[in-house]
Amino acid sequence: MSGLAVSVKGVSKRFRLYHERNQSLKASLVRGRRSRYEELWALRDVTLEVREGTTLGLIxxxxxGKSTLLKTMARILRPDTGRIVVDGRLSALLELGAGFxxxxxGRENIFLNGSILGLGRKELKAKFDDIVAFAEVEPFIDTPVKDYSSGMYVRLGFSVAxxxxxxxxxxxxxxxxxDEQFQRKCREKFADLQAEGRTVVIVSHDLGAVRDVCHEAALLxxxxxxxxxxxxxVIDHYLGRVHHDRLDDGSLGARWGTGEGGIERIEVLEFGGGPAxxxxxxxxxxxxxxxxxxxxxxxPVFTLTVHTAGGVHVTAPNTRDAGLVPDEVKGRGHIDLRVERLLLVPGTYDLGASLTDYTGAYQYDVRHRAFRFEVVAGSPAERHGVMSLGGRWEGLPLER
Ligand SMILES: Nc1ncnc2c1ncn2[C@@H]1O[C@H](COP(=O)(O)OP(=O)(O)O)[C@@H](O)[C@H]1O
Ligand SMILES: [Mg+2]
Structure with a gap:
C-alpha cells in the first residue's frame, strides 16, 4: 500500500450493553437465556484512507464514533467486520493516562511504554532526556505517576507518544x-512532525484547531x-448541518423545564437582520x-449562555440584570441581544438559552448548549484564551 499510512476498509464495531435483570425491557432489547443486552453499532461500514504524511482531523x-475509530486503528479494539492496515510504527495518545x-x-513508565511500542532500552535511553524535557516533568520524574496532575499526565503521555x-x-x-503554553508547544511539534512526513490523526472538539493543524478531515x-x-x-459542511438542526430535536444538548413556555430557536444574525x-x-x-x-x-427572564466547545462557561447575559423586566409575555415572539463587537477569540462555541421567572428558580425552559457556531479570526487578532478584553495598548512612543 504505497503512499497509504492507514487503510480502513468496511470497518464496523458493535458494542453490547448488558442490562441488570430487573431493568425494564426496551423494544430493541435482545433477550437471551442468560443475558439481556442492547446492541449498539459505534461504527458502521467505515472506509477511509489516510495518506502518508497527512494530518487528518476526525470530527x-x-x-x-471518533474514539472508537481511533481505538480500532490502534488495535485496542477489534472491529466486528472489515480490516485495518497500518504501515509503520503507530503510537497513540487516546485517554488520559492510558498505558501508564x-x-x-514517570521514569519507569517511560521505559515501560517505550518497550511496549517496540523500542530497545538503548534507543529509549537516547530519547529519555528529550521526553522528560518536552513533558516538563523533570522534578517529578521519580515520583509515582498516580501523584501527577492531569496536566502532567497529558504532557508525559504526549511526549512519549x-x-x-x-x-x-x-x-x-x-x-x-x-494549558495554553503546552498546547502551543504541541502545535509546534505537530508542525515538525508534518515537516518530517509523519502521519497524524487527531480527534478534537476545537474546530478552529483542526482547521489550523489538519490538511484533511473526516466527519463521522x-x-x-x-x-x-x-x-x-468538511468543517463547513459540518457547521452547515449543525446550524440547520432544529433546536427542538434536542440532540445537541439537554433540555428541561416546566413547559408553559419555551425557547424554540436561537438565531445568529447580522445587524441588518440576515443570517450571519x-x-x-x-x-x-x-x-x-x-x-x-x-x-x-x-x-420573565431570558438568558443567553455561551460555552466553549470544550465546556468552559464564557458568559450568560440576561434581561433582568440588564434592567429589562416586562410585566408579561405571551404567545410567540422574539427578543434580541445586540452585540456591537463580538469579543470571542477564534474557536467553536455553544449557545444555550433559558426562560425563567424573575427569581430564576422557576424554569419554564432551559436549553443547554443547544446551538454550535464558529468564530474565525477578525479584529482584534488575538487568539489565545476565550475572549478579548477589547483594550487598547498605550504608553509606548508609537508612530502615528
Ligand atoms: N466500551 C464501550 N461499551 C459500550 N458502548 C461504547 C463503548 N465505547 C463507546 N461506546 C458507545 O459507542 C458510541 C461511540 O462512542 P465514541 O467512539 O466514544 O464516540 P466519540 O468519541 O465520537 O464521542 C457511543 O454511543 C458510545 O456510548
Ligand atoms: Mg471520544
Missing part, C-alpha cells in the same frame, strides 16, 4: 487538558463516515431568541 458529535502504571514513577519515532500518531481529544455521524476531504470543506454566515472576532452580531408560550408568563 463529529459526541458519540459519533499508576504505582510506577511523539518521541518514539512513530510513523503514525493518533491523538484523541486529551490535548485539550493541557452516528458511526457512519459522512464526508472526507480538505479540512475547510460566518462570524469574525470583532463583528457586530445579534442573538435572537424565539419564544413561544402557551400561557402568559409574568416577569
Amino acid at each position: 463529529g458529535r459526541n458519540g459519533s 502504571h499508576p504505582e510506577l514513577s 511523539i518521541n518514539v519515532d512513530p510513523a503514525v500518531l493518533l491523538v484523541d481529544e486529551v490535548l485539550a487538558v493541557g 455521524e452516528d458511526g457512519r463516515l459522512e464526508q472526507t476531504g480538505p479540512v475547510g470543506e 454566515a460566518r462570524l469574525r472576532t470583532g463583528d457586530p452580531v445579534v442573538f435572537r431568541l424565539h419564544f413561544d408560550t402557551t400561557e402568559p408568563i409574568e416577569r
Whole structure:
C-alpha cells in the first residue's frame, strides 16, 4: 500500500450493553437465556484512507464514533467486520493516562511504554532526556505517576507518544487538558512532525484547531463516515448541518423545564437582520431568541449562555440584570441581544438559552448548549484564551 499510512476498509464495531435483570425491557432489547443486552453499532461500514504524511482531523458529535475509530486503528479494539492496515510504527495518545502504571514513577513508565511500542532500552535511553524535557516533568520524574496532575499526565503521555519515532500518531481529544503554553508547544511539534512526513490523526472538539493543524478531515455521524476531504470543506459542511438542526430535536444538548413556555430557536444574525454566515472576532452580531408560550408568563427572564466547545462557561447575559423586566409575555415572539463587537477569540462555541421567572428558580425552559457556531479570526487578532478584553495598548512612543 504505497503512499497509504492507514487503510480502513468496511470497518464496523458493535458494542453490547448488558442490562441488570430487573431493568425494564426496551423494544430493541435482545433477550437471551442468560443475558439481556442492547446492541449498539459505534461504527458502521467505515472506509477511509489516510495518506502518508497527512494530518487528518476526525470530527463529529459526541458519540459519533471518533474514539472508537481511533481505538480500532490502534488495535485496542477489534472491529466486528472489515480490516485495518497500518504501515509503520503507530503510537497513540487516546485517554488520559492510558498505558501508564499508576504505582510506577514517570521514569519507569517511560521505559515501560517505550518497550511496549517496540523500542530497545538503548534507543529509549537516547530519547529519555528529550521526553522528560518536552513533558516538563523533570522534578517529578521519580515520583509515582498516580501523584501527577492531569496536566502532567497529558504532557508525559504526549511526549512519549511523539518521541518514539512513530510513523503514525493518533491523538484523541486529551490535548485539550493541557494549558495554553503546552498546547502551543504541541502545535509546534505537530508542525515538525508534518515537516518530517509523519502521519497524524487527531480527534478534537476545537474546530478552529483542526482547521489550523489538519490538511484533511473526516466527519463521522452516528458511526457512519459522512464526508472526507480538505479540512475547510468538511468543517463547513459540518457547521452547515449543525446550524440547520432544529433546536427542538434536542440532540445537541439537554433540555428541561416546566413547559408553559419555551425557547424554540436561537438565531445568529447580522445587524441588518440576515443570517450571519460566518462570524469574525470583532463583528457586530445579534442573538435572537424565539419564544413561544402557551400561557402568559409574568416577569420573565431570558438568558443567553455561551460555552466553549470544550465546556468552559464564557458568559450568560440576561434581561433582568440588564434592567429589562416586562410585566408579561405571551404567545410567540422574539427578543434580541445586540452585540456591537463580538469579543470571542477564534474557536467553536455553544449557545444555550433559558426562560425563567424573575427569581430564576422557576424554569419554564432551559436549553443547554443547544446551538454550535464558529468564530474565525477578525479584529482584534488575538487568539489565545476565550475572549478579548477589547483594550487598547498605550504608553509606548508609537508612530502615528
Ligand atoms: N466500551 C464501550 N461499551 C459500550 N458502548 C461504547 C463503548 N465505547 C463507546 N461506546 C458507545 O459507542 C458510541 C461511540 O462512542 P465514541 O467512539 O466514544 O464516540 P466519540 O468519541 O465520537 O464521542 C457511543 O454511543 C458510545 O456510548
Ligand atoms: Mg471520544
